[in-house]
Amino acid sequence: xxxxxxxxxxxxxxxxxxxxxxxxxxxxxxxxxxxxxxxxxxxxxxxxxxxxxxxxxxxxxxxxxxxxxxxxxxxxxxxxxxxxxxxxxxxxxxxxxxxxxxxxxxxxxxxxxxxxxxxxxxxxxxxxxxxxxx
Numbered sequence: 001x002x003x004x005x006x007x008x009x010x011x012x013x014x015x016x017x018x019x020x021x022x023x024x025x026x027x028x029x030x031x032x033x034x035x036x037x038x039x040x041x042x043x044x045x046x047x048x049x050x051x052x053x054x055x056x057x058x059x060x061x062x063x064x065x066x067x068x069x070x071x072x073x074x075x076x077x078x079x080x081x082x083x084x085x086x087x088x089x090x091x092x093x094x095x096x097x098x099x100x101x102x103x104x105x106x107x108x109x110x111x112x113x114x115x116x117x118x119x120x121x122x123x124x125x126x127x128x129x130x131x132x133x134x
Contacts, residue, residue, distance in 0.1 A: 007115070009059040013051055014111050021047035025103055036099040037089040040106070041081065048077060055118060057130065064126035072122040080110060 024043030028034040034042070052073055056062050062069065084106040091097040091105075119127075 006059055006119075010055060010115050010118075011111075013054040013059060014115075016054070017047040017051035018107050018111075020050050021107060022100075022103065025099075029099065036092045036102075037085055040088045040099075040103055041085050043103075044081065044084070044106075044110075048073070051114075056123070060118065060123040060126070061128045061130040062123045062126040063129040063131065064123065069122055069126075073118070076114065076117050076122075080113065084109065 021043045024046050025039050028039035028042055029036055032039075052070065056064075056066070056069060088099075088102050088106060091102045092099045
C-alpha cells in the first residue's frame with residue numbers, strides 16, 4: 001500500500017509539473033514565438049526543478065544529501081534532454097507533427113522513466129528517511 005501511495009503522489013506531482021511544462025511551452029511558443037524545440041527545452045527545465053523538489057520531500061521522503069540527489073537527477077537529464085529535444089525537433093520540424101502532441105509524448109516518456117530512475121537509483125537507499133518535522 002505504501003508503494004501504491006508513492007506512485008499516486010509521484011503521479012500527482014508529475015501532473016502539476018506537466019501543467020508547468022505545458023504552460024511554459026505555450027507561453028514561450030505561442031506568445032514569445034520561440035522555436036518549438038527551444039520552448040520545450042526551457043519548459044522542461046522549469047518542470048524538472050518543480051518535480052524534483054516536491055518528489056524528494058513528499059513522495060520519497062528522502063533525507064539524502066540534496067546536491068548529490070540533484071547531480072544524480074542531472075545525469076538522467078543529460079541523457080533524456082538531448083534525446084527528447086531531438087525527438088521534439090525531428091517530429092515537429094522535419095515531420096511536421098503537432099508540437100503539443102510531441103511534447104505530451106515526451107512528457108509521458110519522462111514520467112515513466114523518471115519514476116523508475118528516482119525510485120530505484122536516486123532515492124533507493126534513502127526512501128522514508130526524512131524526519132516528519134523538516
